[in-house]
Amino acid sequence: MxxxxxxxxxxxxxxxxxxxxxxxxxxxxxxxxxxxxxxxxxxxxxxxxxxxxxxxxxxxxxxxxxxxxxxxxxxxxxxxxxxxxxxxxxxxxxxxxxxxxxxxxxxxxxxxxxxxxxxxxxxxxxxxxxxxxxxxxxxxxxDDRQQANAALTFSVRGVTFLAPGLTAxxxxxxxxxxxxxxxxxxxxxxxxxxxxxTAAPSPRPARAPFHVEFVEGLTEARRHTWFLAGLGALTVVIALGYSSTSVLLPLASGDHYGTEAVLAGALTAYTGGALIGALLVSRWKPRAQGWWALFGLGLYALAPLSLVFPVGAVWVFAAYAIVGLGVELFNVPWFTAAQREVAPDKLARVSSLDFLFAYGFAPVGLALIAPAAQAFGPQNVLLACAALCVLAPALAALAPGARDFRTRRA
Structure with missing residues (x-):
């Protein structure tokens, strides 16, 4: 290339x-x-x-x-x-x-x-x-895919911001x-x-049974160590970080501040930060982009941390804005790297694993957070989730190829 x-x-x-x-x-x-x-x-x-x-x-x-x-x-x-x-x-x-x-x-x-x-x-x-x-x-x-992915994720964030208001x-x-x-x-x-x-489509290999082709997708994903490590970190952050804040943010909004306005303000700040992040990463291509992306993913720890104590609504809004920016700092290079590194004839299967793990474990986290908060206390659960949101991306950064989200070729 x-x-x-x-x-x-x-x-x-x-x-x-x-x-x-x-x-x-x-x-x-x-x-x-x-x-x-x-x-x-x-x-x-x-x-x-x-x-x-x-x-x-x-x-x-x-x-x-x-x-x-x-x-x-x-x-x-x-x-x-x-x-x-x-x-x-x-x-x-x-x-x-x-x-x-x-x-x-x-x-x-x-x-x-x-x-x-x-x-x-x-x-x-x-x-x-x-x-x-x-x-x-x-x-x-x-060469244009990072900017294209930034435009796509910008539209996703814009939709989440506008859809409730337009519907109402x-x-x-x-x-x-x-x-x-x-x-x-x-x-x-x-x-x-x-x-x-407009380019000629990639040649399709001979068809095999669906279970064989699914295993081929798993094999292709395993070939990219950075992808498996990053997917593991993403799954942890969504299943624990996202789920903990989704369940406990409404409680913190009422218990700490006595108003649902903090809930609405935090979600708005998150979307605003994500929109800014999408604009930033559409042009920014730093060295060690994979490490920067994992750093952005680790910033999600600020969301549960901001809910542990009543630190003030402004700090909660600031934390959520930074979290939104960090998520896009991860998302855009992540999608772009998969499109660059994964074999074209297996890209959709590998991408499906990404969506399956990222979204598939979220309901599990949502179901477990409330019982865990009752058993161990909301503060302890939030602190544990924040620690794991930092630890998982940090461990993923140690994987081969994670520095630039690139697979080393023999």
Whole structure:
């Protein structure tokens, strides 16, 4: 691979990938899918307030969507490496688009129908994730991928920031069923907008049984020691750090400060820090980028630490802003390195492992944090989670290739 010399230090001035029509369409598609994904829980929450769905029904519907997502992520990776990535995005987006009106039809009439439809939506959401990741590597030149990934993650953070407000605003003029139909339109856009890369596609190897191809993906992941170490650190941070703050931040907001405003302010600060981080890392390419990325991941320890004692709302907001910035300092180089180092015909399968572990263990952490806090005390749990959020990335930094997220070739 030939790279352009860096003549301006770690910051490069390049033509934005968003000015390239193929990537711009892909960016719009991922943004649409993200908006549909994040809007659905808020819309169903509004349905609970309107009385057309019970809280138990809401939990069941969201649980089946998560189950569908987790089942479809590895399957989507297999299909995206076996067939066209563009086709996998198309069919997964269409599945979610078709199932969403069924979900709307079941609202107020059949929770079972809603649960089945939500599972199909989750399947579409899960199958498209590794396909989008692999398709990005197909449509963007290697030197532009970091900036492209920064643009993609910027849209994700923007969606998490805007989706609740947009949903609440639209809810003033229409009902939950209509809002769900709007998300069906977003899934349709996600399915139809992307285009395949202009370069010749990578040659597909002879097809093997699905379990054999899955093992091939595991073997490829094992070849990159830095990837396994980083994935382990990421899993620990999400399963413990993210879960502990998700469960205990509302409690700390009420117990320490007596208001839910701290909860809202912390989440807003996190998103703002992540947006700044995405902008920063779109241009910044330091030496030892892997170590910098793992350092950014380790900054998540500040979130649980800020909740241990009532240090003041401003310090909580500052900690969450730094945490958001650090997460993007990790995410963008992480995705870019996988697209660079992993064999192109196995990229979707390896990416599916990333999403599967990162999201798959989060429900386990969410389920265990509350009982642990009751048994050992919230402060002890937060301190333990903060320590592990530092320790896991520090150990990952010792892995071969972790310094630059590069695999040493024989």
């Amino acid at each position: 030939t790279t352009t010399p860096n003549t301006t230090g770690p910051f490069r001035s390049r033509r934005s990938p968003l000015l390239q029509p193929t990537f711009a369409r892909l960016w719009c598609a991922t943004t649409a899918s993200g908006l549909a994904t994040w809007a659905m829980p808020f819309i169903l929450g509004l349905a609970v307030l309107h009385g057309s769905l019970t809280a138990v029904g809401l939990g069941l519907v969201l649980a089946t969507r998560t189950a569908g997502f987790l089942v479809a992520v590895p399957l989507g990776g297999l299909l995206a490496d076996r067939y066209s990535r563009r086709s996998v995005v198309l069919w997964s987006g269409l599945a979610a688009a078709i199932a969403t009106p069924v979900l709307a039809a079941g609202l107020g009439t059949s929770v079972t129908l809603m649960a089945v439809a939500a599972a199909v939506v989750g399947v579409g959401q899960g199958a498209c994730r590794p396909a989008f990741q692999a398709l990005t590597a197909e449509v963007v030149a290697p 605003l639209l809810a003033t003029v229409t009902g939950p069923q209509t809002l769900l139909l709007i998300t069906a339109g977003l899934w349709l856009a996600a399915a139809l907008l992307p285009r395949a890369g």
